[in-house]
Amino acid sequence: MHQPDITPRASLYYTYRVHPHFFSATEPSRVPVTIVGGGPIGMVTALALARHGVRCVVLQAEQQVSEGSRAIVFTKRSQEILQHVGVADAVCAKGLPWRCGNSYYRGQRVFRMESPVDEDDRFAPLINLQQNVLEGFLVDAIEREPLVELRWGNKLMGVTQDDNGVMLDIDTPDGTYRQATDWLVAADGARSTVRSALGLRFEGNSYEGRFVIADIRIDLDLPTERLAYFAPEWNPGNTVLMHREPDGIWRVDYQLPADEDVEHALKPETIRERIDAQLAMMGLAGKTWELDWCSVYSARALTLPDYVHGRILFAGDAAHLLPIFGVRGANTGFQDAIDLAWKLAAVARRAAPEALLRSYTHDRVGAAREIIEEAGKSTRFMTPPTHGHRLLRDATLALSIDHAFVRPLFHWRTSRAHDYRHSPLNSPDDDNARMHAGPVVGAPLPNLRLGENDYLYDHLGAAFHLLSFSDSPLNAAVQDEIAKWRARGIAVTVIAFAPTRHAGVPGADLTLYDATDRALQKYGATWGSAYLARPDHHICARWQTLDADRLATALAQATSHSARAFQE
Structure with missing residues (x-):
């Protein structure tokens, strides 16, 4: 019988709530x-x-x-x-x-992202x-x-x-x-x-590098920026990362020696010795702190x-x-x-x-x-998996002190929104190849600031979104096509960007005012252009001019109703 722990977890900053468990004596409905x-x-x-x-x-x-x-x-x-x-x-x-991250080596900042x-x-x-x-x-x-x-x-x-x-x-x-x-x-x-x-x-691959992850409560007068320390004297050849968290908590991640066992690494006295050494290296010797939580992580x-x-x-x-x-x-x-x-x-x-x-x-x-x-490049730099990788990493560290040209190698390639440029849901006959500016098919829609605390994403719902750059009424055939898809259970919301103030573009669910052409420029559009985005905000078609047949093709492709989509 499953018996989860119902003692609230201990934390220096978070109050845990134990929720009542669910049980059904009879089989619940499907x-x-x-x-x-x-x-x-x-x-x-x-x-x-x-x-x-x-x-x-x-x-x-x-x-x-x-x-x-x-x-x-x-x-x-x-x-x-x-x-x-x-x-x-x-x-x-x-x-x-x-928005900023810093990399240090031998007490010197060698890269700022x-x-x-x-x-x-x-x-x-x-x-x-x-x-x-x-x-x-x-x-x-x-x-x-x-x-x-x-x-x-x-x-x-x-x-x-x-x-x-x-x-x-x-x-x-x-x-x-x-x-x-x-x-x-x-x-x-x-x-x-x-x-x-x-x-x-x-x-894929698992890497040998292991890190202790420790959350400590400490008062540090430092900005909220990522801090990375390469090969500090107290942890030679290894890497230390630090992040500020809310409620006076700091995350300290430090790489373990290759031959150290986890039990020894997580002993309170081991953690204290190493965090004290890190603080001393930062000129903060003797600074008081409390441990909130710790674990060990391996890169995979x-x-x-x-x-x-x-x-x-x-x-x-x-x-x-x-x-x-x-x-x-x-x-x-x-x-x-x-x-x-x-x-x-x-x-x-x-x-x-x-x-x-x-x-x-x-x-x-x-x-x-x-x-x-992408992550493999960062991981091999942070935790070199072989002697050869370590030699290259150490050479980069040494050169970075005096030579700026090697410092971009410290870039940690931050996670980004993926572009589905080759998705089988992208339209086969739109104008993407003929449009040379703006977001391409597969990319997420760029946000737009519409006013004080008002942005395009505030108006996106659980639907396909057709963005139309025109103050003309939506073509009747296009409106009929949208109605057909809605009747099939596919939600389609039409957002019109108009160059002049408009009570509402006929056929659009929402009309937004674009007097300075900011939206037009952001999207690399001209008046008459249109974009179709999937419900996850990724663009699946864009046109210089829109007609009902090509909209139908794009929606069929994006919902796998087309023959081509079935073949992918």
């Missing part, structure tokens, strides 16, 4: 979607599905949110996704925004917030959402599937029960029970080759394991979640064929492999 794993990726997936009108159940083995800070850095794209599910305001109110900031960005390039705090915000959002049921203290024990659905065997503190579901999303982390049950294996760059297995789909760490360097783990998982949610929702509501789910694997495995290639 649900459209069940999500295994109540971490950030599972909860964001659930909230995104609910926005599309799909009811789901989330199984969480524990009865409280995760222990410790874990993932702490979230990108601008992740903040846009968190806005989509209703928690970005809470994240921004609590989190610490930042500054993430670009655009006047149209609502969110900072990066924001620091502990994962347990974020999970609390997501739990609050789920408690307000009637289409999502979060079952605490429910541990998946077994899974079987057929062509019609999945049967789950679930253990709880009061016994076991079975749950039938049409679809199962495995968001149950690095040690995924679902992945093991299916006998699936990752492909792994992915499943396929995220769709019958009626079981994988997301987050259950689908891939990515190095922390460049803040890729949770940030990549959030992009899985928003991509999967709209596609699974369309299939679950029978508005699109199951073939649409093939594009989830195509788009997200492609993203994971690209990230693994």
